[in-house]
Amino acid sequence: MSLLGGIRPPITVLSVLLLALAGFTALSLGSVREDKLPAAVLTSQQHFAEDGAIALRASLDESVTDLDRVAALFSAGKPVAPDAVLDRIGSVYQKWRGTAVVEIASGRLLAARGENLPLTAVDRTKLAGEGGLAPRMVKLANGETRLLTLSLLSWKDQPQQLLVASSSLRFPGISLGNFRSIAVVGPDGDVLSNDGIPEPEMVLTDLQRDDVKRDTKQLKSFAKTAAKRARANPLTAKEPGSGGFLGVSGSLMGGEFGGDRAAAGYARLAGPEAGVGTEATSLQLTVVAMVNVAQSAGRTSDAFAGLVLAGALLLVGALVIAVLIGTVQRPLITLFLDSRRLTRGDLARPVTVPRGGEAARIGTALERLRHQLLEGTDEADGADGDTAGSGSGRRGGPLRRTGARTLVAVCAVLLLAWCVPLGLLVNRAGDDVVVPQQLVSDQRERTDTLNDRIRRALNEGHADLLSVASLMGEDTDSAHMRTLLDRTLQEHLRYQSLYVLDRSGKVLAQAGGGPQAIEGKGPREEPITVHSGGKEPVVVGTAEIPGRDGTAVVGEFRIDFLNSLLRRPGLGEIRVVDSKHRIIASNSGYRAFQKLGDDRLDALVEGSSLKVGMSPRPGSVLYRSGGDHVIAAAAPFVGGGAAKEMDWTVVSWQSVKGLAIHEYSLQNRTVLAGLLGLAVGAASLGWLWIVVIGPLRELARRAESLADGDRRTVLYPRNHDEVGAVTRSLEIIRQQLQQRQQQRKQAGAGGKPSSAPAGRN
Template sequence: MAASRTTRRRKARRRADMSLLGGIRPPITVLSVLLLALAGFTAFSLGTVHEDRLPEAVLTSQQHFAEDGAIALRASLDESVTDLDRAAALFSTGKPVAPDAVLDRIGSVYQKWRGTAVVEIGSGRLLAARGENLPLTAIDRTRLSGAAGLAPRMVRMPGGETRLLTLSLLNWKDQPQQLLVASSSLRFPGISLGRFRSIAVVGSDGAVLSSDGIPQPEMVAENQRADVKRDTKQLASFARTAAKKTRANPLTAKEPGSGGFPGVSGSLLGGESGGDRAAAGYAGLAGSEAGTGTTATSLDLTVVAMVNVPQNPARTSDAFAGMVLAGALLLVGALVVALLLATVQRPLLALFLDSRRLTRGNLTRPVAVPRGAEAARIAAALERLRLQLRNGTPAVPAARARHKRRTGARTLLALCAVLLLAWCVPLGLLVNRAGDAVVVPQQLVNDQRERTDTLNDRVRRALNEGQADLLSVASLMDGDTTPEHMTAVLERTADEHARYQALYVLDPAGKILARAGGTPKAADGKGPRKDPVALDDRGKSPVVVATAPVPGKAGTAVVGELRIDFLNALLKRPGLGEIRVVDSKHRIIASNGGYRAFQKLDDDRLDALVDGSALKVGMAPRPGSVLYRSGGDHVIAAAAAFSGGGPAGDLKWTVVSWQSAKGLAIQEYSLQNRTVLAGLLGFAVGAACLGWLQIIVIAPLRELARRAEALADGDRRTVLYPRHHDEVGAVTRSLEIIRQQLQQRQQQRKQAAGQPSAPAGKN
């Protein structure tokens, strides 16, 4: 019983000697498991990459197209509400104005509303009206108090169309309270649809409130009516599905950490017809930042963009290449693991057992000397120490011939690394390279052009809106306006609109009569500019200057300097790559990324594309797109010059965008990316596990070999400390016990000879 307890204690101490993560076994075991897992990943990942009949990149592009439509619609609706509220507030701060004059001034500044009206709230009497007849009976005049009562509302017109009614109050002292009403259609401002695309605004119940791109059946030829009806039915089906999906919480509808559009968006697949397949993107109206709502987002509207895309021929997945690469990794891994087991693990475990045997006093059997250099040196030192313990002879330095040249553990580790690199490097540099075999769908090139043209219109409209705001402000500054009143109006405008960095009023001599915001940068002591919107390029950074003349004051104007950051923010569109706004000299004015003011594009092909898009075909510039190779990669680029009405159209600016096709979900690039990923994972696994071995086992083993030889040569004073609680540490502790035994015998011999004993050793 006592013997069994002793045996159990010894086994427990032996197990305690080994660290949970240290030693020779864990890194080799982990390496085996990771290589096996990587082989499975390689076979599955590369074997399942196949080309769908409709590439994923096309569906993602439709999603981005719908997001652009949602951004444009939300900005347009919010801008309409803000403009009407601000116009009513500015009118209310001055003297009472006749209802007809109110509508005339609003109509001369803004051309966005289909109809406007002024209604006396108390009596319900219509005081003035412009444009289409408004359904005023849909407004409950008894519930107009508070923000909720004045919230915009959607109403159905007799013809079936949906209108958005925007309400605001006109308040003057000693005057009956009046209601200013404006109606606008739920259509997209400046959306470029191209060919075969339709876009719709969908209500919360899935009903299509308005649509563009699909003609009425009676407006097309007889042989095309079936296609129109099919597309209309498909769009209605997409609308119902999208309305359900956009009810989800944006935080749960997207993957964690995904950026881009702050709302709910996605893509849908429809039916096939004549080799084409209907694809759609949807996006719910969302604020500019996640979690923030606006007036437009409270309407629960969804945008659906649909297009018929030609399908690719069906092609099955080829899993043979993935299986071959996985099999090659299994062979390499088996060779590496076998090499480590045979040359590192087994010799070290043999040393561990022999060193334990010597410490227990079993000195009859010689120590087996393995082939490895460090293990052989330690085993030879143990054999010499065994003889010293057994025979009691003093240590004699061994001859230098014992240092026979052998393959060291570091060399074996380097050989294992080379074997793993022989599998990893070709995957990263040679195997499954996309090259010229990449087929970029034409739909992606078309979408790049249409989205760039849409963004171009959004920037142009933003500049026009800025100048229109100044016209509205200037209309309230007549000949009797004091500088104090001007300053109050400018400060209120600056607070309501973050697009201006400085607002001021200039007289004909260039004197600033009133100002708000930051320090003017474009004021040069001269009178106001004649151009409504102009670029001031005299400084180190561009300054966009909008000017609005003050009625009744010849030569006096309200000037607003727009922030470049405001333009940069408009260019933040996911899926378009790099976006730049350039002037007629191809100098960069705004960008969605880092740039230097007035920097050139530095690409002849982009310069040629900008020039080509600015050429007038008939009366208006046409956007252009191109697919070209640059540095071994395919690049999709598009450019759209300013066109359309408004003062900003005279700037002759161009919006240009480009992106690498590598970032798109195209089959050839997906296969290349997964192949490179497999190679990088193999490199990471090898570096981690072999580095683990080097730090935990190989480096301490080399140091131990040097200490063991010194001990066998007669160094009884140096204490041996283990680095880790593993096999190498156990051998080190055994050598320390042997050192102490030899030191005690040396002291006993000296005492027997009558000599003073040496110190116990240095610590």
């Protein structure tokens, strides 16, 4: 018999799979536990740390790029006095705590602004080597850490100068909310800076001082563990194809105090593309975000319910297997044995005819064929023999009513009776789902952080335009202006077009794509605005060139650049909308300037933008409707810079169903058990239908045709199994009957009958 064919393998596999599914149901549904700190909260802290790592990496790399570009632009022109260099940098950028210009040959300090820089930490003899100008971290006498960014100023026939800028390792625009702290951790696990934990001397009460000491100790413990885990290879630290953050990230759970438990997420600085390092990633820094979360009473799913469902499946499975064995397997094996007996010439015993279905039809045909072989008559004689028998030669009628198709359908209905309720009725999460408040707060804070990241990106872009405009000055040479624009466009991917526009609207120099936001007049007065005259929004930045009345440098931002900033795992759908609630940018497909299409989101955006006695504040809410709970948050643009007048709002929302919450985890596992049951039933019964039931129905038709006198149609077996064996036996019987028919014709014609023996199996 064929290994995969026959009646036994499908039924055996179905039995094993149903038994395994019953075990999975009992163990899976009985082990869904809700910890006192849900997994969704820990995952949210991991995403929070990833946001911090992205913001810090972008800020550090932006500082390095800006300083290098400014130094290159100064070096491309005429020599400038050190004080003038620092003054011009300070008028454009306010990101550095201190700047200085040092003569490399002598080490003499030529000019300085801001805080005193630890210039002794810079080895001037190694600046020319590989990595000599790489940013470096130094620790000040007061214990604070500074990042020194270096670049060269060089002019012909002038001594080389070193431009140095220092910045603190603070997070730009991270919204911490309440009871959260975030820290930058060095490669050895030391906390280099932290936000959110006040200094002990600022705390007024002993109780608050104890809380600060405990949080500081817990943060240091998290920092050591995170730095150790962050050394792993990003390719092995997460599951293949998981996507999301490109670096190493994870979550940690700390100690418990007063009903609260410390939870933390960590993320190591990673480049914007997989396998691509930057100046910031070479520092091997890790971000740790910690928050104290109120614990909930731990719950466990009812193990008895899982056992009941598993027991019900065992009963259903036993009934299905019994039906298949009793009505399909045993009758088919009996037919196989009887058909072999007839081909060997054992015609004394009647054929055992099953009770119904195709097996009964085949058995009846075999019994009729036995009489035909036994009596040596044709169809008329065979009919008499049938009548003389036990009545097993009856045709048609009741034998066809309960065929194999009906039996398979009954088995499928029995399995569906167990699977469908699991997918639609059992353990359904309703309106009473407990959603941790921390998730709602995290949605708000992360949305606010993303809002600040977009605002700062626009401000940085406008600052670049101001820098280019200040370097152009009164120079009207179009070649020089084009050189500055080309260099800026190559160093910053945020622009799709850069050009110089005079007061009459004429383009004096251009780099990149063609201008799309020219309205036939001079430059706009707004530093940043949106041009909505085309098919897609065009964000336009304008910086007037000093000393050239009405002439300005104009930059058009790529919308794809804004869309790329919105790709944050764990925030769901994200949109940037204007004051009319029209979509400007998105992290998924959208049409430019279309509406949000949800009254609840419109109301949330409107509420967060209200300015009643205070500045607009981010807001978040949990919508409960029909079991589909949605967490939504909105954060309006707040803060200084050129983008403060944009009046944009970042809104995000996500369904709670995708979060690791107890009720949904139990529901998902229940649905999974039901789907597995459907897959097991469909695969096994489908296999049985293809291999056995279909060929069996065809065999019944041919067996009846043979018994009715069809001696010409050759019977070919499809498979080497029980049905195929019965088919081969019927073919041998056909040959025997055909030979006897020829012998009778020869005898009736007066010829001598052939003495050749009948065919054997």
